[in-house]
Amino acid sequence: MSLLLETDDLGKSFGGLTAVADLNLAVPHGCVAGLMGPNGAGKTTVINLLSGLLRADRGRVLLDGVPMQGLPPHHIAAAGIARTYQNVRLFSGMTVLEQVMAGCFLRRGTSLMASFLGLPAARAAHRAVQSHALDLLDRVGMADRAEELAETLSYGEQRRIEIARALGSNPKLLLLDEPTAGMNAQESDGIGRLVHALRDGGMTVLMVEHNVRLVMDFCDRVTVMNFGRALANGTPAECMAHPDVQAAYFGRADDAERIRSLR
Amino acid sequence: MKMWLEDIWAAYGSTLGFGMVNAFFALSTYAVLSAGILSFATVTYAAAGGFLGTQLALHLGLPVFLVLPAAALIGAALAFVVALVFLRLESHWMALASLALVLITRVVALNATPLTGGVYGLSVPLFFPFAGLVVLLGVVAVVFWRLNQSWYGIAARAVREDPAVASTLGIPPRRIQTIAFVVSGATGGIGGMALALSLQFLSPDTYFINIAFTMIAAVVLGGSYHWAGAILGAFVFTALPVVAQAVLPEFEKVLNGVALLLIMIFLPRGLIDPRFWRLRKSAKS
Ligand SMILES: Nc1ncnc2c1ncn2[C@@H]1O[C@H](COP(=O)(O)OP(=O)(O)OP(=O)(O)O)[C@@H](O)[C@H]1O
Ligand SMILES: [Mg+2]
Numbered sequence: 001m002s003l004l005l006e007t008d009d010l011g012k013s014f015g016g017l018t019a020v021a022d023l024n025l026a027v028p029h030g031c032v033a034g035l036m037g038p039n040g041a042g043k044t045t046v047i048n049l050l051s052g053l054l055r056a057d058r059g060r061v062l063l064d065g066v067p068m069q070g071l072p073p074h075h076i077a078a079a080g081i082a083r084t085y086q087n088v089r090l091f092s093g094m095t096v097l098e099q100v101m102a103g104c105f106l107r108r109g110t111s112l113m114a115s116f117l118g119l120p121a122a123r124a125a126h127r128a129v130q131s132h133a134l135d136l137l138d139r140v141g142m143a144d145r146a147e148e149l150a151e152t153l154s155y156g157e158q159r160r161i162e163i164a165r166a167l168g169s170n171p172k173l174l175l176l177d178e179p180t181a182g183m184n185a186q187e188s189d190g191i192g193r194l195v196h197a198l199r200d201g202g203m204t205v206l207m208v209e210h211n212v213r214l215v216m217d218f219c220d221r222v223t224v225m226n227f228g229r230a231l232a233n234g235t236p237a238e239c240m241a242h243p244d245v246q247a248a249y250f251g252r253a254d255d256a257e258r259i260r261s262l263r
Numbered sequence: 264m265k266m267w268l269e270d271i272w273a274a275y276g277s278t279l280g281f282g283m284v285n286a287f288f289a290l291s292t293y294a295v296l297s298a299g300i301l302s303f304a305t306v307t308y309a310a311a312g313g314f315l316g317t318q319l320a321l322h323l324g325l326p327v328f329l330v331l332p333a334a335a336l337i338g339a340a341l342a343f344v345v346a347l348v349f350l351r352l353e354s355h356w357m358a359l360a361s362l363a364l365v366l367i368t369r370v371v372a373l374n375a376t377p378l379t380g381g382v383y384g385l386s387v388p389l390f391f392p393f394a395g396l397v398v399l400l401g402v403v404a405v406v407f408w409r410l411n412q413s414w415y416g417i418a419a420r421a422v423r424e425d426p427a428v429a430s431t432l433g434i435p436p437r438r439i440q441t442i443a444f445v446v447s448g449a450t451g452g453i454g455g456m457a458l459a460l461s462l463q464f465l466s467p468d469t470y471f472i473n474i475a476f477t478m479i480a481a482v483v484l485g486g487s488y489h490w491a492g493a494i495l496g497a498f499v500f501t502a503l504p505v506v507a508q509a510v511l512p513e514f515e516k517v518l519n520g521v522a523l524l525l526i527m528i529f530l531p532r533g534l535i536d537p538r539f540w541r542l543r544k545s546a547k548s
Binding site for chain 1 (some may be wrong): 409410413414415417418420421424425427428429430431432433434435436442485488493537538541542545546
């Protein structure tokens with residue numbers, strides 16, 4: 001299977017703190033990849049590097065073999081990477097539908113000028129995008145809330161709206177940063193099923209996930225990070241059986257010492 | 264009846280005229296604010312539009328109805344250059360830099376004597392009918408309405424709320440903000456020329472801090488989340504002192520300040536706030 005996403009010795013430091021070091025990720029096309037690790041392991045930093053919100057100090061990011069590092073975020077989005085945020089970042093004051101419309105900016109199908117002038121073709125394209133946005137909301141089960149102000153909805157609902165917004169650009173690679181945080185088991189399974197449906201539609205997903213059961217059930221491959229480095233790589237079962245992973249997650253003090261010496 | 268109308272017109276006609284002029288300044292401020300930028304450079308676009316527009320009429324004989332579009336072009340071109348520089352700055356420095364630009368504008372107005380008349384000022388012997396001003400404001404309002412409805416409007420709202428998130432959705436924040444600057448420049452240029460036509464005289468102090476204060480106050484009063492708020496705020500801010508003078512002469516000087524404080528405390532998002540309506544709608548359903 002060919003690789004959609006590859007990182008090559010990716011590194012990022014904040015002052016003296018190494019948040020990500022020598023990270024080599026390899027995500028094949030059509031795969032649901034999990035990214036795990038204890039708090040502060042550097043998972044969100046990886047998502048920020050991949051989406052271009054942070055600039056890597058070292059290393060490369062390749063999407064379908066094309067280098068992405070150093071490009072501004074909107075170019076990376078246009079190349080096919082979309083994301084959600086660990087602390088939901090929806091736009092204040094916008095309805096649910098408007099959030100997803102904003103996510104459809106890249107596939108609006110008209111120029112800004114034609115849309116400003118309200119040319120017939122631009123209006124038709126606008127209606128098409130609007131119905132597409134409603135379809136996306138339907139996929140995450142939020143179509144009936146389309147006209148509501150997003151900030152009035154529950155946390156779980158806001159997370160699903162954020163996923164619909166990210167899908168608006170029809171990305172090749174979807175990055176989800178803890179999509180099930182704060183959700184109950186039933187809601188979490190809903191996200192898992194959605195991710196599978198997206199994969200079956202040809203999309204590739206990289207998700208940061210803490211819930212081991214969800215990772216076991218829904219991820220095809222997993223990378224476990226600790227202190228900015230990859231501890232283990234492989235199928236969920238392999239990774240969970242890995243002694244370093246067990247130490248990092250359930251370890252005693254002497255285990256933690258050993259992990260630190262791995263840095 | 265007719266007498267009565269004429270009295271009203273004599274008393275408040277010029278207030279209405281200045282309300283419209285201020286509406287252009289407020290819309291110019293709203294144009295950048297709606298893309299997340301606080302800039303006072305409207306004063307500079309207004310000065311460029313007013314002085315250069317007047318010179319075009321006086322020396323090239325440009326007819327008045329063409330002078331206003333010319334002022335819009337001048338303001339837009341200037342704003343494009345300003346955007347190239349300002350968009351490299353962090354947002355709070357941008358606001359300060361734009362204030363510096365206002366100070367520089369006055370120095371230039373004082374010293375570029377052939378263009379501005381220097382300390383003696385410049386008389387503007389041009390006539391523009393009141394109805395023309397109404398039509399012009401209508402046209403500009405339609406432009407803002409279309410911008411708001413279009414993909415530009417969607418993108419600008421996203422950039423205003425969170426430029427980083429907008430950029431990960433593929434919305435280029437700099438490009439959207441550059442468009443915002445150009446729209447602000449065109450509207451400010453028109454406002455500057457409209458002010459020249461209303462006053463019939465320009466001095467180096469015509470385009471100065473007072474305009475910056477008026478436009479910010481208008482946007483705070485009316486609301487900075489909808490273009491109609493800018494227009495409403497401009498009329499309220501212009502009319503309040505005049506109404507006060509007629510009704511409560513003792514309070515004329517403080518009424519605008521009091522109104523501003525009350526609005527900031529009780530309606531911090533201004534008189535026209537789309538989010539408030541939506542919250543009410545969400546609460547009902
Ligand atoms: N912008 C930043 N500036 C300074 N330090 C940062 C920044 N972002 C992250 N860090 C630090 O980098 C390290 C990795 O943080 P990161 O947010 O990537 O961890 P994480 O794996 O996502 O953790 P969590 O599970 O808590 O979300 C942490 O020590 C964090 O404090
Ligand atoms: Mg995180």
